[in-house]
Amino acid sequence: MTYEEEFELKSYSKTELSKMYNPMLCNRSALRILMLWINHNKELKKSLISAGFTPTLRVFTPRQVELITSFLGEP
DSSP: OTTTSSSOOSSHHHHHHHHHHHHSSSSSHHHHHHHHHHHHHHHHHHHHHEEEOOOOOSSOOOOOHHHHHHHHHOO
């Protein structure tokens, strides 16, 4: 995603969204860092769980993406 592109609120795979936040890292590292950010932000994690998030899901729903961006800002 370039700076000219506007962030779209939609479903994203965990890897896809994590790479938006950490584009210079490999997929595994980017995902690990995003999940660390989520796990360390107790309010965000609680909100995501109430929106149906579980660690085994591979895709963030639009509502979950909205929550993540409200806490972390847009990538």
